[in-house]
Amino acid sequence: MNQPETQSLESEAGFRALFEYATVGILVISSEGNIELANPTIEKIFGYSTGELIGKPIEILIPESFRKKHVHHRTGYFERPVARPMGYGLNLFARRKDGVEFPVEISLGSYELDNEKLAVAFITDITVRAASEEKYRNLFENSLVAMFITDLATQNVIDVNEIGAQLFGYESKEDFLKNFKPSVHFVYANEREQTWQALRDKGGEKVTREQEMKRLDGTHFWCKIFVKINHEKSTAQTVALDITEIKRAHEELETAVQERTLELTESLSREKELSEMKSRFVSIASHEFRTPLAAIMTSLALIESYGKEGNEEKRKKHADRIKASVNNLVGILNDFLSVDKLEQGKVEIMTEVFDIHLFSVDIIEEVKGLLKQGQRISFEHQGKKQLLLDRKIIKNILLNLLSNAIKYSGEHKEIRLSIEANTNSVSIKVVDEGIGIPEEEQHQMFDKFFRAKNTDTIQGTGLGLSIVKKYVELLDGSINFYSIHNVGTTFTVKIPINNEL
C-alpha cells in the first residue's frame, strides 16, 4: 500500500506554517550576528516591512546602550550554545525601528545547518504584562499594610515592603531581607510550622492566624496574618496586621462587659431580694396584723356593749387590750422600718453617757406587760454604770432579746438579764428557759424572715434577731448564742465602748 503524500508537521510546509503564524516573534541569527530569518510577528512588533530585516545585524533591534555588551554575550553564546531564557532575572528591552524601546522576554536556542551555527531567538513583547507587574509592584511597595513574599522551597522571605520591615523593627527593606530570622520573631516557634501545615491542608487557600510575635528589640506584639500560596510563582504571600491595640481594646471591652454584667447581676439580685422582701412583708403583715386587729375590733364591740351597762372595769380592760394590740402592730411596723433603714445604711450612731443600770430597769418595766403567767425577769449588773453608748440602739437590742425570751418561754419560767461593763466594753447576757433553737437550724437564726420550725404556732415576723445582729454590727460588737432544744437559750452581746470624746 502506498503511503499518501506526507502532510505531517515535520514537512517543510508544516514548519513554514509554524514560522509564519506563530504569535511569538522568531529570529534566526548567524554566528556573525546577522539576521537570517525573521517571521511576520517580528516584523510587526519591531515595525519593519516584510524582508526588511534580512541580512541586518541583530544589534539594530537592541537599545543603543546595550549593543556593545550584546556583541560580547552573543559571541559567548555561540561558543557554548544551550537552550535557555535570556537575561534571567533581568528586565530586557528591545528597540523598535522608530527608536522606541519596549520590554521583551527572550528564549534562545541553536542549530547547525551546512556546518554553520545558527541561533534562534523567540521574542515576546511584554509591554502589557510589564505594566501590570509594575502596578502590582507599586501596590506592594506602597501598601499601608505589611506584606511579605516567601519562597515555598526554602521558606525564606524573599521580598518585603517597607511597612513589613518596620513591623518587625528593621530599619529598611534591605535590612530586613539581609537579617530577618524567624526564630528571633516567633514567640512560639511551632506556630510557623502550623501555618505551613494549614496552607498544605487547604491546598494553598487563604489561611488566617493571630499570633504573638517579637520585634527586633524584643518587645511583643499581636499580629494577624493572612497567607496565600501563589502556585504559579511558588511563593507564599503574607499580609500582616499589628492588632495589639485592637486586641487590647477588645480585652478592655471584654473586661468592661464582664464587670458590667456582674454589676447588673448583683443589682438584679438586690432587686429580687427586695421584691421577695416585699412579698414576705405582705404575707407576714397580712397574717401578723390580723390577730391584733381582731382583738381590737372585738374589744371595741365589747366596749360599746358595756358602755350601755356602765361597767367601768370591763371597759378599761378592753381599752388596755386595744392599746396593747396597737403597740403590737406598731412593733411589727417598726421592725420592718428598722430593717429598711439598716439595709439602706440610714441609721446614724448617736452616743451619750447614761446609767446602764437605771436604763435596764426601765426596759424591764416596759416588757413586763408581755410576761406570761408566773414568768419573772431577774436582773444583775456588774461594773461601770455610766456608759457612753447609743441609747436607742441599746434599747432596741435589749427589747428584742427580752421580748424573744418571754415569747419563747413557757409560763412560770425565769428570764435573766445580766450586764457587765468595764471601761472598754459592755457585755449583755439574756438567758431563758424556753423552747430553745433546734441545732440544725441554729446557723440560720440571724437570717431575715427565718423562723425555726418549733415557732410555727408562735406569732412573729422573723425579723427581730436579724435586726439585733445588724445593730450590733453597726456598733462594731458581736453577738453569739448558746441553745439547747427544749432547755433554753443564752444570747450574749458584746459591744466596745469608745472613750475618746
Place this chain on the structure above:
Amino acid sequence: MKTILLIEDNSDIRENTTELLELKGYQVISAANGKIGLALAKTNRPDIILCDIFMPESDGYEVLIALRNDSEISSTPFIFLTASVEKKEVDKAFTMGVHGYIRKPFEPEELFNTIESFLIEE
C-alpha cells in the same frame, strides 16, 4: 341554751370572743390548744365548734380530722376562725370538710350570723 366550743390559742381573741358570745346568750367553753379542744368536744358535745388553725399542741386541721373520724361528733358544725386568708388555705379547709371559714379580723355580726345560720339548719 346552745353550747359553743371555742378553740383559740391567743388569749385576747379567746377572751373577747367568749365575752361576745356570752353576751349574745350562748354558753361558751374554751380551750387554748387543739389537744384540750378535742377532749372538750368529746366530753361536752357542743352544738357548734369555732377553731383557730395555727395553734400549739394539735393545730386546727388535726382537730378537724380527729372530729370527722368520730361518728358521734362528725356532724357538729365546725368553723375555722383564722388569720390565714390565702386562697390555698381556704381551699384546703373546705376540701377537708370544714363548714365555715371566718377571717380575722371579723365583725361580731359576721360571727353571730355564721353561727346562727348553722344552728337554724339544725
